[in-house]
Amino acid sequence: MDLDFTDTEAAFRKECRVWLEANVPKEPLPSGDTREGFAQHLAWEHQLFDAGWAAVSWPKKYGGREASLFEWLIFEEEYYRIGAPSRVTQNGIFLLAPTLFEFGTDEQKERTLRPMARGDVTWGQAWSEPNAGSDLASLKSTARRVDGGWRLSGQKTWSTRAAFCDMAYGLFRTDPDQTRHRGLTYFMFPLHTDGVTVRGVDRLDGDEGFAEIFLEDVFVPDSDIIGEVHQGWKVAMATTSSERGLSLRSPGRFMATATRLIDLYHRYRDRSDPVLRDQVIQAWMDAQAYRWFTFQTVTRMMQGESIGPDSSMNKVFWSEMDVRTHETALELIGESSELDVGCESAVDAGHWMKGFQFALAGPIYAGTNEIQRNIISERVLGLPRK
Amino acid sequence: MHFAFTDDQKMLRDTVREVLQRECAPDVVRAVWEGRPESATSVWDTLAETGVVGMTASEASGGMGMSELDLLLPLEEIGYAAFPGPIVDTVAVGIPLLEAAGTDEQKERWLGPAAAGEVRVAVAFEDQDIVADAGAADLLIAQRGGAGYCVPISDVSVTPEQSVDRARALGRVSFETSPQNRMRDDVDMHALFSLSQERAALATAAQLIGLCRRMLDMAVQYAKDREQFGKPIGAQQAVKHRLANALIEQEFARPLVYRAGWSMSTSARDADVAVSLAKIYAGQAARFVAKEALQVHGAIGYTIECDLHMWMKRAWALAAAHGDAAYHRERIGRHIL
Numbered sequence: 001m002d003l004d005f006t007d008t009e010a011a012f013r014k015e016c017r018v019w020l021e022a023n024v025p026k027e028p029l030p031s032g033d034t035r036e037g038f039a040q041h042l043a044w045e046h047q048l049f050d051a052g053w054a055a056v057s058w059p060k061k062y063g064g065r066e067a068s069l070f071e072w073l074i075f076e077e078e079y080y081r082i083g084a085p086s087r088v089t090q091n092g093i094f095l096l097a098p099t100l101f102e103f104g105t106d107e108q109k110e111r112t113l114r115p116m117a118r119g120d121v122t123w124g125q126a127w128s129e130p131n132a133g134s135d136l137a138s139l140k141s142t143a144r145r146v147d148g149g150w151r152l153s154g155q156k157t158w159s160t161r162a163a164f165c166d167m168a169y170g171l172f173r174t175d176p177d178q179t180r181h182r183g184l185t186y187f188m189f190p191l192h193t194d195g196v197t198v199r200g201v202d203r204l205d206g207d208e209g210f211a212e213i214f215l216e217d218v219f220v221p222d223s224d225i226i227g228e229v230h231q232g233w234k235v236a237m238a239t240t241s242s243e244r245g246l247s248l249r250s251p252g253r254f255m256a257t258a259t260r261l262i263d264l265y266h267r268y269r270d271r272s273d274p275v276l277r278d279q280v281i282q283a284w285m286d287a288q289a290y291r292w293f294t295f296q297t298v299t300r301m302m303q304g305e306s307i308g309p310d311s312s313m314n315k316v317f318w319s320e321m322d323v324r325t326h327e328t329a330l331e332l333i334g335e336s337s338e339l340d341v342g343c344e345s346a347v348d349a350g351h352w353m354k355g356f357q358f359a360l361a362g363p364i365y366a367g368t369n370e371i372q373r374n375i376i377s378e379r380v381l382g383l384p385r386k
Numbered sequence: 387m388h389f390a391f392t393d394d395q396k397m398l399r400d401t402v403r404e405v406l407q408r409e410c411a412p413d414v415v416r417a418v419w420e421g422r423p424e425s426a427t428s429v430w431d432t433l434a435e436t437g438v439v440g441m442t443a444s445e446a447s448g449g450m451g452m453s454e455l456d457l458l459l460p461l462e463e464i465g466y467a468a469f470p471g472p473i474v475d476t477v478a479v480g481i482p483l484l485e486a487a488g489t490d491e492q493k494e495r496w497l498g499p500a501a502a503g504e505v506r507v508a509v510a511f512e513d514q515d516i517v518a519d520a521g522a523a524d525l526l527i528a529q530r531g532g533a534g535y536c537v538p539i540s541d542v543s544v545t546p547e548q549s550v551d552r553a554r555a556l557g558r559v560s561f562e563t564s565p566q567n568r569m570r571d572d573v574d575m576h577a578l579f580s581l582s583q584e585r586a587a588l589a590t591a592a593q594l595i596g597l598c599r600r601m602l603d604m605a606v607q608y609a610k611d612r613e614q615f616g617k618p619i620g621a622q623q624a625v626k627h628r629l630a631n632a633l634i635e636q637e638f639a640r641p642l643v644y645r646a647g648w649s650m651s652t653s654a655r656d657a658d659v660a661v662s663l664a665k666i667y668a669g670q671a672a673r674f675v676a677k678e679a680l681q682v683h684g685a686i687g688y689t690i691e692c693d694l695h696m697w698m699k700r701a702w703a704l705a706a707a708h709g710d711a712a713y714h715r716e717r718i719g720r721h722i723l
């Protein structure tokens with residue numbers, strides 16, 4: 001055991017910090033979940049990519065730095081510490097790319113990875129359907145075999161930022177004679193093409209943060225299938241485990257939130273009481289717990305183990321911690337916590353109420369926490385399924 | 387950054403695990419509970435033979451010169467077995483104290499025998515007069531008026547006190563301080579006893595993790611075996627989710643304990659904060675797991691016939707010992723706010 005960072009890791013941290021301090025926009029960008037904000041975030045993504053910071057852990061030939069997992073965590077700590085813009089390329093870089101690295105062909109990687117990391121081509125996830133949420137295997141969208149490819153039909157929903165994205169990926173039933181997780185195939189498909197209609201949906205916070213996708217006989221070539229035909233479930237599960245596992249929410253984000261909460265506490269301590277004070281301390285401690293838990297997991301991963309069921313524990317922990325932390329912040333701010341983004345006198349520009357609303361989605365997306373607890377109890381503790 | 391134990395550390399854990407599995411079944415703990423402390427004597431002796439009791443003593447004193455970090459996994463197993471006896475006070479606190487501040491004569495008389503498992507040590511910090519396992523110890527090391535004292539238990543008046551955990555052999559201690567039993571004055575006793583308190587808190591946290599694991603194992607097994615409505619209760623989602631929550635509490639406390647062990651063994655600058663985090667999380671996890679395990683057991687868990695109660699009561703005692711959550715939270719508060 002050695003819980004100090006190595007000299008190489010420390011040097012990497014310094015390099016991240018120096019670049020971020022010089023380049024991160026001084027003024028926060030408007031929300032990346034709006035059309036205007038999305039465009040500004042993309043400009044930032046280009047800048048990140050051109051300087052080699054968009055996907056630090058990727059191979060150099062795709063624009064990465066071949067950083068280790070620990071270095072990636074360090075990058076994230078520095079990124080959120082300084083308050084850099086949220087990553088609108090996340091669905092590509094952190095969720096689709098790991099799947100491509102595992103299952104994609106060389107041709108697919110050559111074609112998609114660099115534009116994805118630069119934000120030249122942006123990606124939405126299209127798993128959920130109106131009647132297939134937690135029970136994803138009950139999905140109804142289909143793909144019909146045609147010459148040279150497939151024609152996709154059906155409806156996807158809750159696709160984050162799809163109203164602004166160029167491409168999406170998801171599962172479609174290719175074998176009508178099979179049921180549930182058999183006979184599904186993993187497709188990448190364009191959003192601006194004949195037969196696709198995308199309708200933005202306003203989220204709880206009012207941003208057009210997700211969208212419905214209607215597909216009618218949309219042509220997709222064979223070369224846009226990831227993995228084998230009818231084997232999409234296995235491929236998709238790889239994405240979902242990286243989503244709830246490490247790549248979606250690294251500790252740096254929550255450490256930064258805890259630090260901002262402490263700063264808020266100093267400004268509002270007159271309003272505080274011992275209970276709130278304890279909650280502030282708890283928020284900081286939780287972020288620490290998440291950090292050390294992650295370091296332990298990453299050590300195992302670097303020794304060749306897969307993340308396994310840790311990913312479900314991770315997901316429950318960070319999502320519930322994030323809600324508590326924001327609740328504490330709102331209590332500290334008190335009456336004026338209702339002042340929304342756009343109101344002159346909102347504390348921290350209304351960031352806490354907005355963050356609170358986003359935090360509330362954490363226990364729902366990436367597999368609800370009920371589903372995670374089912375997984376933990378059945379696959380880790382070995383309790384009977386029925 | 388590399389957050390994993392070495393193969394040697396894991397081997398030692400396995401050895402301790404096997405010894406305890408073989409020799410410290412729940413009925414041994416139960417016998418101590420029922421007033422037969424001698425039932426656990428042979429377990430102590432076997433632990434001493436494996437070298438666990440002498441782990442922290444220097445090689446010159448017959449020990450293995452091991453660090454706070456090396457101790458954690460064996461202590462976790464000791465918690466898992468709810469092994470009764472002053473193992474923390476002897477191994478994690480007492481022996482290092484003797485080594486650092488015993489006079490030549492005190493070391494001569496006590497250190498080797500303690501490392502060999504022949505002398506059990508109880509430790510009383512300043513202002514602390516109710517001491518765990520005082521009734522089972524041969525030697526008391528105490529801090530009084532800033533100085534350290536090393537007193538054979540025959541010179542200490544020990545009045546038994548009742549703990550909710552009857553296997554803890556609590557005793558109220560008093561003794562005459564004298565130049566004969568005084569420890570060295572030329573070391574910084576204040577710093578040394580502070581360090582000892584950190585060690586005690588850390589060692590307690592490690593035991594709490596072991597207690598969690600055992601209570602959760604019991605509850606999971608029970609949930610698989612017990613049937614109601616024609617199927618195992620563990621097939622019910624309400625039961626599953628309780629146990630999943632218990633596992634999450636436990637698994638997020640664990641790395642904090644290990645990290646605190648590393649911080650102490652490397653004398654890291656923020657070791658005290660690391661220890662406080664570890665103790666709070668381990669204590670909260672143990673109390674939480676105890677509550678969930680009890681609920682899953684139903685009424686049988688609410689009896690003293692069921693073994694679970696011995697683990698729950700140890701957990702309650704240790705969660706509050708060597709600084710409860712409020713104490714440690716305050717230390718963290720001072721550090722971050």
Ligand SMILES: Cc1cc2nc3c(=O)[nH]c(=O)nc-3n(C[C@H](O)[C@H](O)[C@H](O)COP(=O)(O)OP(=O)(O)OC[C@H]3O[C@@H](n4cnc5c(N)ncnc54)[C@H](O)[C@@H]3O)c2cc1C
Binds near residue numbers: 129133159369
């Ligand atoms: C902010 C946000 C972003 C999202 N982004 C995307 C995206 O980009 N792409 C995408 O495809 N989807 C996305 N989703 C959708 C998300 O994946 C689904 O909301 C999620 O899978 C749950 O499905 P559902 O909403 O249909 O709820 P349901 O599955 O209908 O569940 C409703 C409630 O019932 C509970 N429940 C259901 N089944 C069980 C069970 N077996 N045991 C116990 N409880 C159960 C759930 O836990 C939940 O509390 C997003 C959602 C949100 C909120």
